Amino acid sequence: MAKSAIRYICTSCGAVSLKYSGKCFACQSWGTLEESAIEEPLAGKTSTDNVLPASETLQHPGNSVSQQRISTGIGELDRVLGGGLMPASAILIGGEPGIGKSTLMLQLARHTSPLNILYVSGEESPSQIRDRAKRLSIISNDLKLVPEVNLEKIIGVIERDQPDIVIIDSIQTLYSGEYKSSAGTITQIRECTSELIRSAKSRNFILLVIGHITKTGSLAGPKTLEHMVDTVLQFEGEGYQWYRMIRSVKNRFGPTNEIGVFRMDEKGLEEVKNPSEFFISGRSTGVPGNSVLAAIEGSRAVLVEVQALVSKTNYPMPQRISSGVDLKRITIILAVLEKRLGIPTWGQDVFIKVAGGLKLVEPASDLAVAAAVASGVSNTALSPGMVCAGEIGLSGELRAISDGERRIREAAHLGFDTIILPEANTRELKTSIRKLPVTVTGCNSLQEALNHMHL
Structure with a gap:
């Protein structure tokens, strides 16, 4: 059985310290060190599988990145992503409460039909999601709703249903039974995200993760969360304004700092074709x-x-x-x-x-x-x-x-x-x-x- 050790992780830069300090030794930020239980592997245990992974050359046959992309059906979102969704990719979407993250995911689910889509909600019940979908005129028999926050059960549903796209709303509500800490802590966020990404890579589905942000505007949780995913999208703008902007902060498969502009109304997020105007x-x-x-x-x-x-x-x-x-x-x-x-x-x-x-x-x-x-x-x-x-x-x-x-x-x-x-x-x-x-x-x-x- 793995042994648990207490470490202090900086929520700003992800640096790990053996003891608590008011200021992070790496980024010099104050009050950012949070206690976290890290599972240390037993000595002598390296791998349970002695089969070495296969190696491939750059000339290995296969489809190009551009051919593999899946359009979201939303032009501005495709622009930000670099042309569409990449299979087996992990995308993190952050933004203020009420700015339109869940609405965007529902609209994406409508436009990507008939792909098999799994919507995991830890914040809303299926009836609440159905009410919002009805208000947005979203009708899709390919969207399956799962009100669950336990990681092991979610992985089980993924293995059973074999979805093409998995939406997690939100990562801060999930927890794994293998760790004693509560949902939303650094350990739970890191480990749940890691396991979901591992599942996405092995089963070739697209993982869309909604994340909360802190009062300073940065994504809640450890900084390593942004390093783990392939793409980080950030909502900009105020919740009380009609207009929303999505910026690609990180993108392994496309340009960074690309923006998409939307207008929020009773029908959801509508694209703004000419942002300058x-x-x-x-x-x-x-x-x-x-x-x-x-x-x-x-x-x-x-x-x-x-x-x-x-x-x-x-x-x-x-x-x-x-x-x-x-x-x-x-x-x-x-x-x-x-x-x-x-x-x-x-x-x-x-x-x-x-x-x-x-x-x-x-x-x-x-x-x-x-x-x-x-x-x-x-x-x-x-x-x-x-x-x-x-x-x-x-x-x-x-x-x-x-x-x-x-x-x-x-x-x-x-x-x-x-x-x-x-x-x-x-x-x-x-x-x-x-x-x-x-x-x-x-x-x-x-x-x-x-x-x-x-x-």
């Missing part, structure tokens, strides 16, 4: 503090509005609050504006917001943020037909960014007449790009870019 719809032109960014999200260009509100502070320490942009990057941009361009922000509260709830992670958003702040400080509005993108260096220079031509095409497609980019991105533009009805202006520095914006 959504992100810049309803924007106020002629208002100081607003700029439009030509961003790249995954494989497509998206135009988003960046808003900045700059006001005199009433506190000894000015406030820096951001929604959609990393606060550390905001601090760097404000420092460059003050040191290199003489734009004072030390006595000002600065609030940054990305309209639509999108989270900007690429450095190319620097110029749009700086332009919005400079516009707010000078109380001068930018031209309504202007778009920008560029990374700002600490010396105030503009550095080259990726996919400049794709950004230009998207700006021209939506009727903008001017786009400001780093000079390095405008030197060798294709003839087809130069013929577009948009003026492309290259700048070497932030100061030069703001001058073109009349700030």
Whole structure:
């Protein structure tokens, strides 16, 4: 029988410690170490099977990845996944409560019919799931509901029914009888996920796992959970908004940071075919503090509005609050504006917001943020037909960014007449790009870019 040992696992980075500490020794996070019972194998026990696994070469015959994919029937979800579902893959879906995770899974089940689908629910009864399916007009005889939280029983049902797709809602509700800890603990989450993935790989079914998130927005449970699965999808947006975004945080079979945009209504999640029109719809032109960014999200260009509100502070320490942009990057941009361009922000509260709830992670958003702040400080509005993108260096220079031509095409497609980019991105533009009805202006520095914006 295996021997149990107590270890302390960091929920932020997954590091294991022999003793408790207030701060993780690996990632320096405070209060993230949680007690976990780890089963240690008996000495001398290596394997119960002496048969060595077969080895294969890269030229081993078989279907390509693209040929094996199964479409979800939802275009935006297929885009995020890289073309569809891969057999024997494990996909983790995380998001706020009520944001639409279970709804998306039910819609996926409808579109993937007549595949044999097993929906394991530890949070809702079959009658509750049927009521939601009825509200969404989902009728499928290929969807089997299993209200169960015991892992061993779930594996037994999988072996009996031989499903093509297994949906777990949610992993935090499952427990294995082999471990004494309760459901939702690090040990239970890790071991239940590991056993389900092992079953998916051996029986060649697609595993879709719904996961809860913490108050900080990260997936609940050990960090190793994200390493174990093949794909991690994260819902973005607020539960009270109509629009939802799904981002691929990790994808072994496709691109990362790809996003799909949906609109939530009484019929469920509906695809938004043109995200740019959504992100810049309803924007106020002629208002100081607003700029439009030509961003790249995954494989497509998206135009988003960046808003900045700059006001005199009433506190000894000015406030820096951001929604959609990393606060550390905001601090760097404000420092460059003050040191290199003489734009004072030390006595000002600065609030940054990305309209639509999108989270900007690429450095190319620097110029749009700086332009919005400079516009707010000078109380001068930018031209309504202007778009920008560029990374700002600490010396105030503009550095080259990726996919400049794709950004230009998207700006021209939506009727903008001017786009400001780093000079390095405008030197060798294709003839087809130069013929577009948009003026492309290259700048070497932030100061030069703001001058073109009349700030």
